[in-house]
Amino acid sequence: MSDKLSIVIVDDNEIDLMIGERLLSRVDQSIALTKFNHSTEMLNWLQREDENSFTTNTIFLVDIYMPIFNGYYVAEQITQVFDAFDKKAIIYLVSATIEISDNRKLMLNSRVEGYIGKPVTVSLFKELIKKHG
Amino acid sequence: MIDFKQEQDGAVLYVDDEQNNINSFRSTFRKEFKVYSAINAVEALKNLKSYPDIKVIISDQRMPDVTGVEFFEKIRHIYPNKVRVILTGYSDIKAVIDAINKGQVYRYIDKPWNNDLVRLAIQDAMDLFDTRKNLSDKNESLQSAYNELDKFVYSVSHDLRSPLMSILGIANLAEVDVQDPKSLEYFQTIKGMVDKLDGYIHQIIDHYKGSQGKQFGDRIDFNKVVDEIIESIKYHPSAQGVKFQVNLEQSDSFLSNKMNVKTILSNLISNAFKYQREEETNKFVEVTGTITSEKAEIIVKDNGVGIKEDKKEEVFNMFYRAKQDETGTGLGLFIVSEAIEKLAGSIDLRSTFGKGTEIKLILPGTSE
Incomplete structure (x- = not known):
């Protein structure tokens, strides 16, 4: 297992979660993946964990349009929790929507690295690992 | 002070500081229009607040507290849809023309008034009120149709595209996992079709944005x-x-x-x-x-x-x-x-x- 990089995926679409999980395992099996099908589950988990639970860099792939808590809210919560840590959270907001008219919203959160259009691909994971691994 | 509604839907408010004029106005027009009256601006404001069915306001120009034009200037922002008619003698004509040009007053009636002309003015003013009201109702329903369309476009761009992108993801995954050339060919065909459908969605959005x-x-x-x-x-x-x-x-x-x-x-x-x-x-x-x-x-x-x-x-x-x-x-x-x-x-x-x-x-x- 890599000490440096781990990935967390939050998406209410189970198929997309499965695609992400399997594609990542084809690219690099040493990277730990944590996945959540519900934003509430993910937020509960986030509150429970302490700094030691995370690798130096954690990439969060957060679906924007989720029921109960949407991606923007989840990103804010991640930011708040990591503000107290010495470790790094790298957030990408993910969506199948063609155009994100909420670009300004993306920029409001400094930990949000960018926007990823679905579907996630092998080359995306390779790029993320190269950049943050 | 209400006369019973006769034929017209909607009412007239008559403002004048002389009770004689009020009495004469009411007795002349009460059979044709529902008439409210007020002896000064304060009472007129009260009536406007209490009776939302007032469509037309006729005011005398010369009143001791405020002039008719001043009164209209005061209420035009609170009641922009009510049609304002001024009643005046020739000596005040300059101020009234000015008010008409500024859009504060729809029409003026000479004093002493001619019943037929007043009747016609009220009728026209009521029509104008109804036309404006229709227009603003139509605008409102257009706006809500427009908002619906926005929602629809959003759901095209997200709800329709979301499962499509899952299909594409699965096909991508299959291409990584599957070795059999025949199966690979099938998956590539699926990807081609997804591309086509996605292109279609993009163009619908383009079209919508273009038309906006x-x-x-x-x-x-x-x-x-x-x-x-x-x-x-x-x-x-x-x-x-x-x-x-x-x-x-x-x-x-x-x-x-x-x-x-x-x-x-x-x-x-x-x-x-x-x-x-x-x-x-x-x-x-x-x-x-x-x-x-x-x-x-x-x-x-x-x-x-x-x-x-x-x-x-x-x-x-x-x-x-x-x-x-x-x-x-x-x-x-x-x-x-x-x-x-x-x-x-x-x-x-x-x-x-x-x-x-x-x-x-x-x-x-x-x-x-």
Whole structure:
């Protein structure tokens, strides 16, 4: 297992979660993946964990349009929790929507690295690992 | 002080500081209109608040506390839809004309009044009120239809696209996991179909956004727009092995609607790439033109399949497709012609079947 990089995926679409999980395992099996099908589950988990639970860099792939808590809210919560840590959270907001008219919203959160259009691909994971691994 | 409603739906408020006039007005018109009255501005305001069925306000100009015009000036922002009529003698005519010109007063009636003229003025004012009301109701329902459409477009762009992207993801995953060449071929076909459907969704959104564009003040750098288009299609299979040349001379800044201009150029350019001839060894697409602040004249030229003489009109129709085997949706040139119409431009298509196509586009620039 890599000490440096781990990935967390939050998406209410189970198929997309499965695609992400399997594609990542084809690219690099040493990277730990944590996945959540519900934003509430993910937020509960986030509150429970302490700094030691995370690798130096954690990439969060957060679906924007989720029921109960949407991606923007989840990103804010991640930011708040990591503000107290010495470790790094790298957030990408993910969506199948063609155009994100909420670009300004993306920029409001400094930990949000960018926007990823679905579907996630092998080359995306390779790029993320190269950049943050 | 209410007289019972007779025939007209909606009421008149009569404001006058002389009780005699009020009495005379009420007795003359109470059979035809529902009449409220007030002896001064304060009472008039009270009535306006209490009786929302008031459509028309008739006020005497000369009153001790405020003049009729001043009273109207005060209430026009609170009750903008109520129609205001002033009652005046000739000595006050200047102030009244001024008020009419400023839009504070709809009409004036001479004092002493002629019953028929007052009747007519009230009738006209009521009609005006109803017309305005209808218009604002229609506006409101249009606005809500528009919001519905926004929601629909959003769901097209997200809810429809979301499962489609899952299919694409699964097909991608299968391509990584599956070795059997036959299965691989199936998955590639699925991906091709997803691409096509996705292209269709993109065009629906483009069309919608294009039809919404009301801004014509975007500063457009044509070289930059063409660069962006090329950037987005250069990896597409249709662009491989095609020589691309741009020569656009833009001397001034050009103002128009950027969304529409981009839609037009991107459809024309991607068509030029798409409809190439397989056997041609020197495939090319050329974009040339001159742009001034008044006019952009752009030519998109290719040596592709060309268009048959009898199909030249048809290509701009919705859902017309030139080739059965192409991935087109039949919306491209339809969207182009709509966008051109919106920008008051023109398009001229010259093509020789089997030799190539040259499309000349002329767009007028708008002023600041």
